[in-house]
Amino acid sequence: MNSKPSFSTQSLEPSKIPSHIAIIMDGNGRWAEKRLMNRIKGHEKGSATVRNIVRSCREIGIDHLTLYAFSTENWQRPKTEIAALMTLLKKFLKSEQKELADNNIRLKTIGQIERLPIDVQKELNRAMSTTKANDGMQLHLALSYGGRAEIVKMVKDIATKAKEGKIELEAITPELVSEHLYTGHLPDPDLLIRTGGDMRISNFLLWQIAYAEIYVTDTLWPDFSREEFVKILFAYQQRERRFGKI
Numbered sequence: 001m002n003s004k005p006s007f008s009t010q011s012l013e014p015s016k017i018p019s020h021i022a023i024i025m026d027g028n029g030r031w032a033e034k035r036l037m038n039r040i041k042g043h044e045k046g047s048a049t050v051r052n053i054v055r056s057c058r059e060i061g062i063d064h065l066t067l068y069a070f071s072t073e074n075w076q077r078p079k080t081e082i083a084a085l086m087t088l089l090k091k092f093l094k095s096e097q098k099e100l101a102d103n104n105i106r107l108k109t110i111g112q113i114e115r116l117p118i119d120v121q122k123e124l125n126r127a128m129s130t131t132k133a134n135d136g137m138q139l140h141l142a143l144s145y146g147g148r149a150e151i152v153k154m155v156k157d158i159a160t161k162a163k164e165g166k167i168e169l170e171a172i173t174p175e176l177v178s179e180h181l182y183t184g185h186l187p188d189p190d191l192l193i194r195t196g197g198d199m200r201i202s203n204f205l206l207w208q209i210a211y212a213e214i215y216v217t218d219t220l221w222p223d224f225s226r227e228e229f230v231k232i233l234f235a236y237q238q239r240e241r242r243f244g245k246i
Ligand code: IPE
Pocket: 025, 026, 027, 028, 029, 030, 031, 069, 070, 071, 074, 085, 196
């Protein structure tokens, strides 16, 4: 008999389903290196995990899923790895068209989209426009995303408006700051998951994770399963979120 506890989605408390989950999908390279394979193979395997977890989130009833797919710092990787990641992204967007439509999922992005290759931007725009009426779940892909770059952009946007007399200093509130980030009016993430075991944020959603529950698993992203995901959701539901209160 399997002695491991198995958690079905039925074990989740419906009133405590997080509205927004953010995931740092880390460990693709190590997954491949462990198998003496090229790192790209790990990214390929990782894209299957993306499909699986997106589907799981939709089934569980998550409103927003934000996936860290490529950081501003990732531009410093070898050109061949960047090119392979971009090709994979394009392939993913094409192959997931039907999946997104069938599951009523709207695709959005956060990050410096203008830095991505034109063909990738085109594919993204197409996927965003064909899914824009879908209201089952929003899938936000963080691409060429960095929390610091996002904050700098927000400061510039607000400073410009202040200089032009469009906003008073008194109007600069946490809400206004939030609105000027890529995530705009999205609720902040309730739960932040990082695979690959590293206890760090790596420039992800710095402002937005102020009160996110953090869960780090040693599992490498290509091995991350629906079962483990549900287990994390279950653990999240046992946590007491105090928000500074008692
Ligand atoms: C995460 O996996 C995917 C991206 C950053 C694009 P990594 O490529 O960082 O994998 P590791 O951390 O080297 O194992």
